[in-house]
Amino acid sequence: MTDPLPPIEILVDADACPVKAEIYKVAERHRARVFVVANSFINVPRDPLVERVIVGSGFDAADDWIAERARRGCIVVTSDIPLASRCVKAGADVLGPTGRPFSEASIGMALATRNLMEDLRAMGEVSGGPKPFSPRDRSAFLSALDVALNRLKRAGFGAGAP
Secondary structure (H helix, E strand, O other), rough: OOOOOEOOOEEEEEOOOOHHHHHHHHHHHHHHEEEEOOOOOOOOOOOEEEEEEEOOOOOOOOHHHHHHHHHEEEEOOOHHHHHHHOOOOOOOOOEOOOOOOOHHHHHHHHHHHHHHHHHHOOOOOOOOOOOOOOOOHHHHHHHHHHHHHHHHHHOOOOOOOO
């Protein structure tokens, strides 16, 4: 007999995540475990499936914590492209807060675009940041998270609690 697959876990790069409330709602419906990872205190619901993880203030401490635990059966929520790349390589499903999925096929282009924009900003060619987060982004994220959780369940990954 084979061992059952591990429970589904959602690892959240929480410091600047605009969809934490949506993650809690969808995770509760699917009974998935959520780890909210940040460098400082963040309020989380009083729910045994939601755990706050406060990491040290070191550079990339939250990213390192998440990347070390990313695996097949995990969903990582981040807008950090280098972290997304690390987690995709570890086998995790990775979603941006706009619902954009990162995959082996797309992460290379995402990294190249990020690096190009960083270089252009450093030369003063581009100013400003990403466009404002919209209700459409929130809706796309909710849909993408639900799809990812259902796909993992169909693949045999379990719930976080009975």
